[in-house]
Amino acid sequence: MSRARAVVISIVSLLIILAIIVGIKGEQINFMIKSGESFQQPPTTVAMYDVGEQVWPRSLMAVGTLEAEQGLTLRAEISGRINAIHFEGGQQVNAGDVLVEQESGNEQAQLRAAKARLTLAESSLNRLIALRKQQSVSESAIDEARQQLESARGDVDNLTTTLAKKRIVAPFSGRLGLKQVYMGQDLQAGTAVVSLQAVDSLKVNFNIPQKWLNQVKPGYIVNVTTRQGETVSGEVIATAAEIDPMTRNLTVQARIPNAEQSLLPGLAVDVEVELPNPQTVLAVPATAILFAPYGDTVFVVEDNNGQQVVRQQFVRLGESRGDYVAVEAGLQAGQRIVRAGGFKLFNGMPVVEGKNPEPALSLNPQPNDA
Numbered sequence: 001m002s003r004a005r006a007v008v009i010s011i012v013s014l015l016i017i018l019a020i021i022v023g024i025k026g027e028q029i030n031f032m033i034k035s036g037e038s039f040q041q042p043p044t045t046v047a048m049y050d051v052g053e054q055v056w057p058r059s060l061m062a063v064g065t066l067e068a069e070q071g072l073t074l075r076a077e078i079s080g081r082i083n084a085i086h087f088e089g090g091q092q093v094n095a096g097d098v099l100v101e102q103e104s105g106n107e108q109a110q111l112r113a114a115k116a117r118l119t120l121a122e123s124s125l126n127r128l129i130a131l132r133k134q135q136s137v138s139e140s141a142i143d144e145a146r147q148q149l150e151s152a153r154g155d156v157d158n159l160t161t162t163l164a165k166k167r168i169v170a171p172f173s174g175r176l177g178l179k180q181v182y183m184g185q186d187l188q189a190g191t192a193v194v195s196l197q198a199v200d201s202l203k204v205n206f207n208i209p210q211k212w213l214n215q216v217k218p219g220y221i222v223n224v225t226t227r228q229g230e231t232v233s234g235e236v237i238a239t240a241a242e243i244d245p246m247t248r249n250l251t252v253q254a255r256i257p258n259a260e261q262s263l264l265p266g267l268a269v270d271v272e273v274e275l276p277n278p279q280t281v282l283a284v285p286a287t288a289i290l291f292a293p294y295g296d297t298v299f300v301v302e303d304n305n306g307q308q309v310v311r312q313q314f315v316r317l318g319e320s321r322g323d324y325v326a327v328e329a330g331l332q333a334g335q336r337i338v339r340a341g342g343f344k345l346f347n348g349m350p351v352v353e354g355k356n357p358e359p360a361l362s363l364n365p366q367p368n369d370a
Helices: 002-038 105-133 139-165
Strands: 044-050 052-075 080-085 098-102 167-169 174-176 192-209 221-226 231-239 249-257 268-285 296-304 307-321 324-329 336-340 351-353
Touching (some): 052 174, 098 192, 105 139, 192 268, 221 249, 249 268, 268 307
Parallel strands (some): 044 351
Antiparallel strands (some): 044 336, 174 192, 296 307, 307 324
């Protein structure tokens, strides 16, 4: 009996101990649950933005190519050896400046002989006319003398023209390109001598879709931006008379000033055409948008019993411009959203606005290389 009693006492004691342990752990778990229920997550600091309307100028974007106001490659008109070169590559020249002279000794000698024949023909004709008044010569003799005079005059004109072609001159003022000839070179007709471009003002050629056919007209302002960041304003001067049947695009031409000659023909540029009737849009900072395959969202800041919390909201986006994105649906003017830092938020999360100032937003930001 004593042995069985000892076993029973041991089992009862073990059960009592287990009950005490379970009770203690239960109290601890209950305390943790109550603490968790009463715990409030500290608010996350974010930058905020008040949604409002903005007036955006309507514009059309395109990629264009610069073209000289006047431009050509000067070529030799007739064959001949170069006798003198009067320019250097890249030089600014005026209309009528002589650039290249070809050897012309034979032509000059022939011109002197032709002028002598012309003088003789004029004298012979005058003498025959005087004799004709005295009925000493026939009318046919005078006609023959006139023919000889015109022939001599034609020879003089022909040689004068040939000599003029031996002197290659600038047809208009502009900037020369690289020299493509050298002293003593035997030029053949059609040989390139140098490129001449009038670049005080430039034309900009760009294509727009056919749906904009009646939207772009001469006189509209264009802003031309180079890939180096330089922006110049000009105006549309003409549109093509037909649509390209292959691309269904319309070619438009604008003119921009280039007094400093910092821009050159052939340069690729971005073109913005300013259109009338500006549009009113609901704009938000681009940094406020969370882009995702299933839809774009922003976090809207709302009041919850005196505390600011966030709610994720789907939005439909429109045009982007500078630091802003137009919102076509999903937001209303006057709402407050999280401007930046939305990637670390979730629905119902408390937030507070940060004290540090945020960078200024612009429709036309001009970043600087630091």
